[in-house]
Amino acid sequence: MAxxxxxxxxxxxxxLLWSLYQLISNNFIFQSVFRTGYPDTMLKRMxxxxxxxxxxxxxxxxxxxxxxxxxxxxxxxxxxFLFLALTLTGVxxxxxxxxxxxxxxxxxxxxxxxxxxxxxxxxxxxxxAHGMVFTVIVHMIRVxxxxxxxxxxxxxxxxxxxxxxxxxxxxxxxxxxxWDQLGFxxxxxxxxxxxxxxxxxYEGPFSDLLGIQVNNDIRFxxxxxxxxxxxxxxxxxxxxxxxxxxxxxxxxxxxxxxxRKDGFSGPL
Amino acid sequence: xxxxxxNTAKSGYMLMNKPDYPRTPSWPYFIWIVFLTMLFMTIVxxxxxxxxxxxxxxEAAWAKTPNPAxxxxxxxGLQELLVYFDPWIAGVLLPGQIxxxxxxxxxxxxxxxxxxxxGWTDRKFAVTIFSFGIFLWFFLIIIGQWFRGPSWxxxxxxxxxxIGGATWTREGIPLKASEATLANVPNWIGWPALIGFFGFGMxxxxxxxxxxxxxxxxxxxxxxxxxxxxxxxxxxxxxVVLMASVVAKMLLRLGLGYKYVVTTPWFNV
Numbered sequence: 001m002a003x004x005x006x007x008x009x010x011x012x013x014x015x016l017l018w019s020l021y022q023l024i025s026n027n028f029i030f031q032s033v034f035r036t037g038y039p040d041t042m043l044k045r046m047x048x049x050x051x052x053x054x055x056x057x058x059x060x061x062x063x064x065x066x067x068x069x070x071x072x073x074x075x076x077x078x079x080x081f082l083f084l085a086l087t088l089t090g091v092x093x094x095x096x097x098x099x100x101x102x103x104x105x106x107x108x109x110x111x112x113x114x115x116x117x118x119x120x121x122x123x124x125x126x127x128x129a130h131g132m133v134f135t136v137i138v139h140m141i142r143v144x145x146x147x148x149x150x151x152x153x154x155x156x157x158x159x160x161x162x163x164x165x166x167x168x169x170x171x172x173x174x175x176x177x178x179w180d181q182l183g184f185x186x187x188x189x190x191x192x193x194x195x196x197x198x199x200x201x202y203e204g205p206f207s208d209l210l211g212i213q214v215n216n217d218i219r220f221x222x223x224x225x226x227x228x229x230x231x232x233x234x235x236x237x238x239x240x241x242x243x244x245x246x247x248x249x250x251x252x253x254x255x256x257x258x259x260r261k262d263g264f265s266g267p268l
Numbered sequence: 269x270x271x272x273x274x275n276t277a278k279s280g281y282m283l284m285n286k287p288d289y290p291r292t293p294s295w296p297y298f299i300w301i302v303f304l305t306m307l308f309m310t311i312v313x314x315x316x317x318x319x320x321x322x323x324x325x326x327e328a329a330w331a332k333t334p335n336p337a338x339x340x341x342x343x344x345g346l347q348e349l350l351v352y353f354d355p356w357i358a359g360v361l362l363p364g365q366i367x368x369x370x371x372x373x374x375x376x377x378x379x380x381x382x383x384x385x386x387g388w389t390d391r392k393f394a395v396t397i398f399s400f401g402i403f404l405w406f407f408l409i410i411i412g413q414w415f416r417g418p419s420w421x422x423x424x425x426x427x428x429x430x431i432g433g434a435t436w437t438r439e440g441i442p443l444k445a446s447e448a449t450l451a452n453v454p455n456w457i458g459w460p461a462l463i464g465f466f467g468f469g470m471x472x473x474x475x476x477x478x479x480x481x482x483x484x485x486x487x488x489x490x491x492x493x494x495x496x497x498x499x500x501x502x503x504x505x506x507x508v509v510l511m512a513s514v515v516a517k518m519l520l521r522l523g524l525g526y527k528y529v530v531t532t533p534w535f536n537v
Contacts, residue, residue, distance in 0.1 A: 126322030154374035184328035193359025
């Protein structure tokens, strides 16, 4: 079989694998998906990155110093990976979970005892969530210590700070969904703090100037009631599964696009 | 030059796309790192999920208040701050200050040196302040997570207290034992102390640079303040003083047994 224009790496010896690759790649269908050919030249290597949808969020070229493990610790990448893992496991969990006061906890038990792989599914989602909070913090610390927030990356640092905040909120809204004592009281404690907001929380300083009471303050808006109940559950659910992931995705698109444009932070 | 014309400084990268360090195509080395990291993390996640069950307690019950009711670990630092500050400071003002302070970092630190590498010598002040903030944050998390028990009193992590709900008491010990012994600083001392703390905190580096101007550290401080300029100086110093105030309030309560520095009918500090 003649080699196609996909070429051959460095004219190396043509073995069995190479024949197999030829067999798979030498047709219109393969080439309609992988359009650049075997990436054995500088040009093709860059073309691979530019023409592939999956690869195009990464820069076509990277600084060699940025490839070292102790430079990035892969923390940003791992955070994104965990976000993807959370999206995948989260969508599957949505098939089995109903955010209703009397059903939510029973659905948790069903995940444990009835749903095939339900237990490991929920475990993965939970641990990945804690992991993502941790890695996003370590990522921020690393970016600070390498001075990577400096010009021209100031705005991307600010977006990163907002992404950190969204990550915390994502994790916090998810905390309530199992509807167990742990989440219920953690969210009660957390939202009680909101009621202490000056002016717009009913227990906060100067709230009486605006006529703020327990049933029209910021906490009431978060919970949809004066205590954590059915309304709070559905609100946490919608924030957790729809609003915050959309917000996070949008900001991540910007975050990654900016990295691609600016490259890895370089020595000066 | 494009960057001069558009006044984009280093963001001219976007237009010129020619950074001044050696680069290599992302394929194959970078892609391999990404791929192996994903593979590694998949395995790690699987193993953790297989070995450890996610916590699930009893069904939520409004009538059964656990004592203590703890926030998730990443918010437990804020909950720990509730010991030292009223909720509007611990839960609203200080978290807001942390977010604003973090977002301000690239705008107050305009020195272009030590970028793209781990650097200490060129940015001692920035690294010290940031590291202290991170340390304080995790210190509070560790205290709250492992050293607080019923009624948010100090406990050793291995003590097996029962989470008995609202009925939790131990004979002869009131529910808020440490709270009962606290006193407030009288307002006639508190107000001058508070204003003095923040007032002096804002000018302390300037005073230091003047007084110790001859010493090496004093010269460095004066030079740093000069580079910052008045606006950035104020922004930085507000956050430094606020962070110091957290430590000061902790010492005041734990060391001297004072709850509030200033008490008013509307708010307490």
